[in-house]
Amino acid sequence: MPVASQIAYVNGDFVSEDQAKISIFDRGFLFGDGIYEVTPVIDGRLVDRAAHMQRLKRSLGEIRLEPPVPIDDIDAIQEDVVRRNSVTEGRVYLQVSRGVAERDFPFPQDPKPSLIMFARQVPFLDTETSRRGIRVKTAPDLRWKRRDIKTVMLLASAMAKQEAIDAGFDDAWMVEDGHVTEGSSNNAYIVENGVVRTRHLSTDILPGCTRRALIALAAESDIVVEERPFSPDEAKAADEAFITSATNLVMPVVGIDDATVGDGTPGPITKRLRELYIMAAKAG
Numbered sequence: 559m560p561v562a563s564q565i566a567y568v569n570g571d572f573v574s575e576d577q578a579k580i581s582i583f584d585r586g587f588l589f590g591d592g593i594y595e596v597t598p599v600i601d602g603r604l605v606d607r608a609a610h611m612q613r614l615k616r617s618l619g620e621i622r623l624e625p626p627v628p629i630d631d632i633d634a635i636q637e638d639v640v641r642r643n644s645v646t647e648g649r650v651y652l653q654v655s656r657g658v659a660e661r662d663f664p665f666p667q668d669p670k671p672s673l674i675m676f677a678r679q680v681p682f683l684d685t686e687t688s689r690r691g692i693r694v695k696t697a698p699d700l701r702w703k704r705r706d707i708k709t710v711m712l713l714a715s716a717m718a719k720q721e722a723i724d725a726g727f728d729d730a731w732m733v734e735d736g737h738v739t740e741g742s743s744n745n746a747y748i749v750e751n752g753v754v755r756t757r758h759l760s761t762d763i764l765p766g767c768t769r770r771a772l773i774a775l776a777a778e779s780d781i782v783v784e785e786r787p788f789s790p791d792e793a794k795a796a797d798e799a800f801i802t803s804a805t806n807l808v809m810p811v812v813g814i815d816d817a818t819v820g821d822g823t824p825g826p827i828t829k830r831l832r833e834l835y836i837m838a839a840k841a842g
Contacts (some may be wrong), residue, residue: 565642567635567675569626572642575676584672586655589663590711592672593617594653596804597636598768598839600683602646605839606804607633609767613708614654620707623656626671639675648680649805653710682807683836691810691824692728692801696790697721699732699739706761715742729801731814734762737787744803745769746811748788748796749827758785768802768835775834781827790814798825800832807839808832 560566560575568578586592595614598605611633618625625632636650652675659666682688697718702711718730719742731746732739739757740746745766747756754776759765776783793799794817801809808831810824 564676565639567639567673569672569674572638578674578676580672580674581658583658583661584655585657585659585666585669586653586672586710588661589656590709590713591621592653592655592710593621593623593708594651594710595708597650597652598682598804598807599640599645599648599650599677600836600839602640603842604633604636604640604650606767606771607636609770610804613765613767614652617708618654620704621656621709622665623654623669623671625654626657626673632673635673635675639677643677643679645677645679647683648678650675650677655710680805682805687728688807688809688832689824691812693726693813694729694731694741694801694811694815695722695725695727696733696738696815697730699734701732704761705739705763706759706765708764712743718742727813731790731793733790737789738793739763741801741803744801744806744809746793747800747802748793749798749800749825750792750796752782752827754781754783754827754831755788756783756785757787766802768804768807771838772802772808772831772835775838776831779830779834781831794819796820798828800824800828808835 564575566575566578595610597610655672657670657672701714722730730742738746740763794814797820799811799819810828812822
């Protein structure tokens with residue numbers, strides 16, 4: 559819900575959220591023709607900001623869309639949105655769409671991309687969920703074949719997560735060709751005999767910025783990470799499991815479908831990786 563006291567950015571203007579408007583002919587609204595990023599904020603600072611801007615630039619290139627302003631300017635606007643909303647712990651959302659055009663499938667000849675941003679104060683460093691872990695339900699991966707592009711076309715993910723919630727779970731893990739791809743909005747991992755396993759990068763999954771940072775931190779701490787697929791049965795039999803994302807950081811997974819992972823509590827390697835990530839984020 560828009561909040562009058564909160565400040566959003568819309569195509570060059572900072573406005574109160576209840577006054578933030580976008581055209582009904584914006585292609586992001588009509589076609590899902592747009593890209594988004596969510597960057598975490600810890601201690602008032604944007605975390606993994608360079609990685610998020612690199613991914614934004616790549617995603618825009620993949621859909622043949624030039625940013626409305628230089629990427630460095632987008633990063634600076636994010637910082638301004640965070641400051642104007644006094645966010646110390648939370649996230650900033652940005653979206654670039656192909657802009658306003660007559661509703662027709664071909665790209666407009668001279669697009670004028672739209673850029674919007676808003677920020678939220680959301681505690682996530684120390685929460686009940688991070689302390690107890692979450693339970694996930696497996697679901698068929700019905701999404702399109704370019705999941706490496708962070709597009710706003712999220713209906714399949716939203717439906718999978720809602721079905722999981724309706725069944726009493728916290729999230730969904732997508733399954734394709736007998737292997738887990740990723741969560742509804744996060745990367746998926748298991749831990750076996752002290753080794754972390756996560757799916758390798760390809761067009762099948764999103765190249766998570768938190769994933770990238772975590773793999774680097776693991777290497778620095780002599781925690782082995784293998785990038786290869788795993789099946790739901792392997793995940794259920796694993797010692798630990800977890801997810802990573804900008805909104806969850808490192809979140810333990812303690813149950814998959816009707817199976818308990820490990821002893822049903824966050825495992826030591828998962829907790830260690832979460833600590834490492836938060837320490838690195840706070841150190842800037």
